[in-house]
Amino acid sequence: MGEALAAEHGQTAAPGTKPSLAQRRKAALRLEIAGEAVRLFAAQGVTRTTGDQIAQAVGISARTLWRHFPSKESCVLPLLAAGLEFAVEQLGHWPAETGLLEFVTESCRDGQLPAAAPAILDLIRMTSTDPALRAVWLQAHDDALPVLAELLARRSGGSADELRIKVHAATINGALRAAAEEFARRYADAPEAAGNEITTCLLAALRAASEGLPY
Structure with missing residues (x-):
């Protein structure tokens, strides 16, 4: 990236x-x-x-x-940031001629998503009940925003300061967060869950993001 x-x-x-x-x-x-x-x-x-x-x-x-x-x-920030770092790194390999959902689907099919460590799932679940941990979780995503904006700016030939690109970066960022939280919640009793389960949550979140606001 x-x-x-x-x-x-x-x-x-x-x-x-x-x-x-x-x-x-x-x-x-x-x-x-x-x-x-x-x-x-x-x-x-x-x-x-x-x-x-x-x-x-x-x-x-x-x-x-x-x-x-x-x-x-x-202290937990490195673990919370690890999944985001992986996602941003993968998006750095996103081909110009390929749509986001197609790229993520292909990446998941190629087995490029890592298994979710039980400690990370425990941590993400705790961010929903502890305000201080929630703040750290949101900080990790806030730190990723300018990186995502730069990636989208290079892809579109625009500027990371453009409102449109900022909104798109925030949308992808929010989808990644929602997918991680949904996966952690859904598989609380299945710490070995990975692969297809992570893919399902991620693609569902990105599809919802790509729909825009249907209101």
Whole structure:
């Protein structure tokens, strides 16, 4: 893809560049912190979980934890951003002569959707009941908006600042979020669910988005 989500927001490096060893280690640590935070949140609730507990579970100091994240809830951002990053990366390979639904259908048929980790599904479900986690989830999508707008601008030959392109980017972004939430809700008791199930939710959301407003 042309641009990437910044490392602090779960994004990757610009195309053609390879992250340094320090950047890769930082990303790995952030993902480990996110995984432990989700595990603790799911086991004992967000309110009863402290930053110190998350740091201890990872084996780092609380001071190190707070260097990476401003709050305990924001610790989960790398996991929430991972699915968005994957989606934006795939859209970067979207052929100019192919419609969005056709491209997504073909990509899904080729098995390019990753399996949904149980931790991510647990986390997305928790964003529907915990306001602070909800804010982090929405922040992840907000961070993706300019990346999607740039992608659509390059595809159309327009500008990412055009209202029309901003609306289209927001529409795709919203469809991705709704699909993830629907999949997490629908398959709460089937953590092994993947492939066709994810595809069904994603295509249903994108079809609804492509219909426009029928009111």
